[in-house]
Amino acid sequence: MVLEALFDIVDYRTGRLEPSYKWIHERTKLSISAISAALKRLASNGFLKIVRRYERTDNNEGGPPVRQISNAYRIELPFVAAKTLRTPPPAPIPDDEAARCEEASAEYERMICQLPDWQQPIVRANVVDQSLEAALCRLGRLVFAADRPATSCDSSPQ
Template sequence: MLQAAEFYDRKHKQAGRWNGPIGAIGIEVLKVLLNRFADWKTGRLDPAIDTICDKLRRSRAAVVRALARLKAHGFLDWVRRTEPTDNAGAAGPQVRQITNAYGFDISRLPKAAAAWMRKVLGNAPPPDCEAARREAHLAETEAMLAGVSAEQQARFIAGDDALGDALAAMGRALDTSASSRKGQNPGDGE
């Protein structure tokens, strides 16, 4: 991600300008988020802006502008979070803001940066959390399909087009012929 941001910043830097669209401080902010604050085991990334400022020894205004540039160019996103306060009976909202939760959404990257990442990463394996999610989804789907008729399975897999109709008809035929198993397989004890 950091290398893609550096590539994007260099590629889109205009002649005679000091920085590209992300800027040197934007690259520093992204680097510290990725290397110092991201907990890659839990996915947690929620440092306070003042903590980022202290780590980089940059002003709050510079860090806030850098975060905004990173968000505008698709390299970073965040969710503003709040928590309830104990101000019972006071007018106005009864919450206070806490640190933002930051995240990276590769689908929001600019095309040039996304292409660069695909080129560098190639066919990298998915993260463990994505592999676990896919495995759980597959198990749930298999469990659901085990409890339905062959016609419903065919309709689920093929859809509602002509192929789905043909496979559903075959499934219906299997369901009706399989309901009376007596005599179909000699020697099976039925």
């Protein structure tokens, strides 16, 4: 409840978070000791940074030269929580998607097998540079010319 109240009052634009115990008490209806214990637990577990603040007084009569004002807080995310929240486990691949991928892979392999022997390595290498692909096609035709005539790879890039 205390952390929720702090989230409600924080100024996200400036990061300013300076509620008094009285404000937290009015918001949460918890006792001051419960609020103090909750803030200490949040700080000890890494969710909150507490900055004690004070201001100088003009007390020249021998009293304390400062008086405490409301603490400032900084909401933080502990390393373990941040690691857990930022790296969710990957979702499992649905069975129908796995089957579709297997079918597509088998169909692709059948298509590759129908190509001339000299063209298969070029397609399997997934060459994207058209001039390199054309040069490899010419080279492939020359190397395998004795076995089979070329039929599906022109020397000009498409």
